[in-house]
Amino acid sequence: MAIHKEAYKSILEELKTHDVTLVAVSKTKPIEDILELYTWGQRDFGENYVQELVDKQKELPQDIRWHFIGHLQTNKLKSVASFVHLIHGVDSIRLLNEINKQAEKNNRIIDVLLQIHIAQEETKFGLDEKELEELFNQLNENVFKNICIRGLMGMASFTENMDTVRSEFQFLKTLFDTYSTIQNRCSNFTVLSMGMSSDYKVAIEEGSNLVRIGSLLFGKRNSN
Ligand SMILES: *Cc1c(COP(=O)(O)O)cnc(C)c1O
Numbered sequence: 001m002a003i004h005k006e007a008y009k010s011i012l013e014e015l016k017t018h019d020v021t022l023v024a025v026s027k028t029k030p031i032e033d034i035l036e037l038y039t040w041g042q043r044d045f046g047e048n049y050v051q052e053l054v055d056k057q058k059e060l061p062q063d064i065r066w067h068f069i070g071h072l073q074t075n076k077l078k079s080v081a082s083f084v085h086l087i088h089g090v091d092s093i094r095l096l097n098e099i100n101k102q103a104e105k106n107n108r109i110i111d112v113l114l115q116i117h118i119a120q121e122e123t124k125f126g127l128d129e130k131e132l133e134e135l136f137n138q139l140n141e142n143v144f145k146n147i148c149i150r151g152l153m154g155m156a157s158f159t160e161n162m163d164t165v166r167s168e169f170q171f172l173k174t175l176f177d178t179y180s181t182i183q184n185r186c187s188n189f190t191v192l193s194m195g196m197s198s199d200y201k202v203a204i205e206e207g208s209n210l211v212r213i214g215s216l217l218f219g220k221r222n223s224n
Pocket of ligand 1: 216
């Protein structure tokens with residue numbers, strides 16, 4: 001399966017005018033596809049599965065910035081802690097605690113985003129508004145020296161109703177604005193990760209500055 005080069009170029013143009021970062025979501029896609037996009041200049045890639053990420057990272061150029069966008073289990077963290085660029089899906093103090101530990105072992109700071117549950121579906125991970133507030137309160141008592149919370153991430157409902165999607169993104173943007181004014185040790189709470197192939201245009205209109213796009217670039221995935 002070849003990369004959709006035209007789509008890549010036009011998405012990049014579109015994003016550039018809004019200062020939005022593109023994370024190319026390469027889960028389930030082969031090394032050759034990633035390399036092809038790499039040769040066109042893409043450096044930010046996103047993966048959902050730890051083992052797949054570890055295998056790919058070994059084989060691919062070392063200047064790729066790997067985003068972990070799936071649900072991270074604490075026992076799997078060890079294998080990505082030395083190189084992961086940004087972990088998007090953090091939704092508990094327990095996970096923050098473990099990331100901090102592994103970051104410390106690797107003598108580095110790991111950047112993370114807190115995942116907010118904005119969709120109607122029950123199955124998606126993430127914090128609600130109240131849990132986010134509680135988490136920030138707990139952060140005052142727990143010092144995570146090796147973590148920087150860089151912003152928020154969310155996934156809208158899986159629906160063709162763009163009004164629903166838009167209002168979910170608006171809600172996430174409101175939370176983002178609220179928390180970006182709160183004094184943060186890292187003082188760079190600046191990343192709002194929202195938007196995928198089906199809804200990235202709406203996400204950008206609603207203030208996203210990082211989109212995670214897979215199928216528009218790599219073609220459809222076989223379900224797995
Ligand atoms: C798979 C995935 C994407 C990309 O989805 P596409 O519809 O292929 O663009 C984005 N974000 C997350 C969290 C994903 O799991």
